[in-house]
Structures are given as C-alpha cells and as structure tokens.
Amino acid sequence: MVDTVAESRDPAVEAALDKAAEACAARGGQMTELRRQVLRLILSARAPVGAYALLDQLRAARPGAAPPTVYRALEFLQEQGLVHKVERLNAFVGCAGPDAHHHCGHGHDHPHQFLICGRCGATTEVCDDRVAHAVADAARATGFVPHRTTVEVEGLCAACALAA
Amino acid sequence: MVDTVAESRDPAVEAALDKAAEACAARGGQMTELRRQVLRLILSARAPVGAYALLDQLRAARPGAAPPTVYRALEFLQEQGLVHKVERLNAFVGCAGPDAHHHCGHGHDHPHQFLICGRCGATTEVCDDRVAHAVADAARATGFVPHRTTVEVEGLCAACALAA
DNA sequence: TCCGGGCTGATATAGTGTAACGCCCGACCG
DNA sequence: CGGTCGGGCGTTACACTATATCAGCCCGGA
Ligand SMILES: [Zn+2]
Ligand SMILES: [Zn+2]
Ligand SMILES: [Zn+2]
Ligand SMILES: [Zn+2]
Numbered sequence: 001m002v003d004t005v006a007e008s009r010d011p012a013v014e015a016a017l018d019k020a021a022e023a024c025a026a027r028g029g030q031m032t033e034l035r036r037q038v039l040r041l042i043l044s045a046r047a048p049v050g051a052y053a054l055l056d057q058l059r060a061a062r063p064g065a066a067p068p069t070v071y072r073a074l075e076f077l078q079e080q081g082l083v084h085k086v087e088r089l090n091a092f093v094g095c096a097g098p099d100a101h102h103h104c105g106h107g108h109d110h111p112h113q114f115l116i117c118g119r120c121g122a123t124t125e126v127c128d129d130r131v132a133h134a135v136a137d138a139a140r141a142t143g144f145v146p147h148r149t150t151v152e153v154e155g156l157c158a159a160c161a162l163a164a
Numbered sequence: 165m166v167d168t169v170a171e172s173r174d175p176a177v178e179a180a181l182d183k184a185a186e187a188c189a190a191r192g193g194q195m196t197e198l199r200r201q202v203l204r205l206i207l208s209a210r211a212p213v214g215a216y217a218l219l220d221q222l223r224a225a226r227p228g229a230a231p232p233t234v235y236r237a238l239e240f241l242q243e244q245g246l247v248h249k250v251e252r253l254n255a256f257v258g259c260a261g262p263d264a265h266h267h268c269g270h271g272h273d274h275p276h277q278f279l280i281c282g283r284c285g286a287t288t289e290v291c292d293d294r295v296a297h298a299v300a301d302a303a304r305a306t307g308f309v310p311h312r313t314t315v316e317v318e319g320l321c322a323a324c325a326l327a328a
Numbered sequence: 329t330c331c332g333g334g335c336t337g338a339t340a341t342a343g344t345g346t347a348a349c350g351c352c353c354g355a356c357c358g
Numbered sequence: 359c360g361g362t363c364g365g366g367c368g369t370t371a372c373a374c375t376a377t378a379t380c381a382g383c384c385c386g387g388a
Binding site: 214215216231232235254 | 373374375376377378
C-alpha cells in the first residue's frame with residue numbers, strides 16, 4: 001500500500017477541480033498546483049473557511065506557506081469566479097454556480113446572495129434575478145453605476161428554524 | 165477668550181446628537197458623553213470611518229482611550245440604530261435614516277443598502293423597499309428565516325461616473 | 329449600608345489583510 | 359544562444375481590525 005497518507009479526496013471535488021481548471025484556462029487563467037490545493041480545501045469544507053484556517057491546512061502540504069500565499073490564491077480564485085468571499089464572516093466559499101445556476105444565463109462574474117444561518121453556520125448561495133435587478137435598479141435610480149454587489153442575509157436556515 | 169481650542173462643531177451635527185440622545189433615551193438607552201463623542205466623530209466625517217481612525221481622534225479628548233473604548237461605543241450606537249457598519253470597508257457611518265427615511269415606516273432597525281463609490285469613497289445609504297422585499301422573499305422561498313440583511317453595492321457615484 | 333448592574337479604564341491577545349523584495353522559470357525574440 | 363520580460367511564488371515584516379478579561383467607579387434599589 002503506497003498511499004500511507006489518507007488524503008480521502010472526494011471524487012466529486014476532484015471532478016469540480018478539473019472542470020474549474022478547464023473553465024479558467026479558457027479565460028486565460030492558469031490553475032496552478034497551489035491554487036488547486038487552496039480550491040480543494042475550500043470545496044472540501046462544509047462551511048465558509050477563513051484565510052488562516054486555509055493557511056493552517058495548507059501548511060500540511062507546503063510547510064513554508066505564509067499569509068500572502070493563501071491570499072494571492074484566493075484573489076485569483078475570486079477573479080475567476082470560483083470562490084466568493086462572505087464579508088460578514090471574513091471567510092470564503094466555493095461558488096455554487098458552475099453546476100447550480102450557470103443556466104440562469106450568468107457568466108463567471110454572476111450576481112449572488114448568501115443566506116447565513118446564525119445558529120448552525122450553514123451558508124447557502126442563491127442566485128435570484130429579482131434581487132439582482134431590484135438592487136441594480138435602486139442604485140441606478142440615484143445615478144450610481146453598480147459594479148459589484150454584496151447581498152448577505154443572516155438568519156435561521158430551514159432546519160434550524162424548525163428546531164427553534 | 166476661554167475657548168482656546170477651536171472645536172469647530174457643526175451645529176447641524178450637534179442638533180442631530182441631541183435628537184439621537186432623545187431617541188435612544190426613549191428606548192431605555194443611555195447616551196453618555198463617550199458615546200456622544202464617538203457619534204460626533206462619525207457624523208462629522210464625510211465618509212465611512214474605521215474604528216482605529218475614530219480611536220486616534222478620540223484620544224485628543226480621552227488620552228487613555230483603547231480599542232474596547234471605541235468598539236463598545238460603536239456596539240451601542242449600532243444597537244440604537246444610530247450607526248451602521250459597512251462590511252466591505254470595515255468602517256462605520258451615521259444612519260441617514262432618522263431624517264431621511266423614517267417616513268418610510270421603518271423603525272430604528274430599518275433595512276438599508278449602501279452605494280459605495282470605488283473612486284471617491286462616498287458612501288450613500290438608501291432605503292429601497294423593493295430591494296428589502298425581494299431579498300426577504302428570496303430567502304423565505306428556501307425556508308430561511310431572515311433576521312438582518314446586508315446589501316452593499318460597489319461602483320461609481322453619479323459624479324464620478326460623469327467624470328470617468 | 330450593602331448589593332448589583334451598567335459604564336468605563338486598562339492590558340493583553342487574537343484574527344485579518346498587505347507591502348515589498350527577490351528568486352525561479354518559462355515564453356519570446358534577436 | 360543570450361537577453362529580457364512577466365507571472366507565480368517564497369519570505370519577511372508590518373498594518374489593520376476585533377475581542378477577552380479583569381478591575382474600578384457610580385448610582386439606584388433593597
Ligand atoms: Zn457563485
Ligand atoms: Zn442552521
Ligand atoms: Zn440607516
Ligand atoms: Zn465617487
């Protein structure tokens with residue numbers, strides 16, 4: 001048995017990584033090993049992950065890793081639309097879009113909203129066009145030219161709402 | 165001449181402070197001198213202010229001021245709905261609501277959105293019910309129970325959009 | 329008087345994010 | 359082949375944001 005270290009790599013995650021590599025190569029982006037590792041950590045997590053939590057995990061594979069290591073990878077992944085930052089949590093999640101709502105007609109810089117459960121920490125990405133339009137319209141009504149929009153709702157997820 | 169230090173207090177700000185003191189007294193809140201000073205600094209600023217910028221200014225009046233000093237005041241002011249935090253900037257602004265959109269029918273815990281100019285830094289608070297409803301509806305459609313909502317749009321303000 | 333709670337002072341520490349420099353390596357070109 | 363140019367990364371150092379904790383003070387109520 002050669003593989004002494006139980007990496008336990010989720011095949012679904014690996015597939016998503018390959019797909020992501022393709023997608024960003026098509027845009028001139030370069031999915032390096034480091035970026036792949038960081039994205040793997042994010043996709044493997046069940047909840048938004050802080051940059052320093054990623055750093056800790058990353059050091060298992062890269063002992064010399066430092067804050068800029070992970071922040072640079074995160075910056076790239078965000079530009080590629082593979083990862084979003086949850087501002088209220090100072091944490092990062094993989095984009096649920098590529099499989100879930102690319103069919104909405106949005107590209108890799110798609111509008112999105114987060115539903116953050118304050119009890120269990122579950123964070124769900126949704127892509128509601130009514131919300132996106134309402135926000136853009138409200139902004140433009142004042143002469144403002146919107147570029148990027150953050151919408152984050154804190155509350156109770158369906159499961160926790162029932163339990164409460 | 166007794167007043168050797170030129171405080172240059174904006175009378176409009178002072179009026180707002182008095183009004184704020186009333187409003188939060190009516191809710192059982194206590195507008196102390198410290199909290200009043202912090203709120204004055206925020207209301208006197210033209211753009212969102214970071215906690216440590218507030219701290220620096222506050223030290224002019226309170227040499228012993230430390231981070232908890234300003235964070236505790238900010239927590240109180242946020243609870244009272246007098247101040248909002250702009251998540252994308254990690255900074256704080258006075259609520260534009262008490263004069264501007266209390267007539268919308270919202271209380272001191274009103275929904276609001278920020279329009280943040282990436283060029284000049286101007287940050288405008290708006291209160292659009294269509295946005296608030298769209299977000300709440302999108303959340304509830306998934307069984308989520310919304311509690312607090314953050315909506316922040318980064319882009320170009322009307323003036324900067326013309327200049328560009 | 330004694331107690332309790334709210335507010336503040338003060339110190340220490342935790343958590344988040346960037347600046348700046350330099351090296352490596354592969355692409356491109358004369 | 360030598361040169362150079364840019365992207366990606368390692369490394370160090372630092373800046374900025376936020377919280378935990380304990381102690382003192384004041385004031386109102388039992
Ligand atoms: Zn997404
Ligand atoms: Zn939950
Ligand atoms: Zn407001
Ligand atoms: Zn502007």
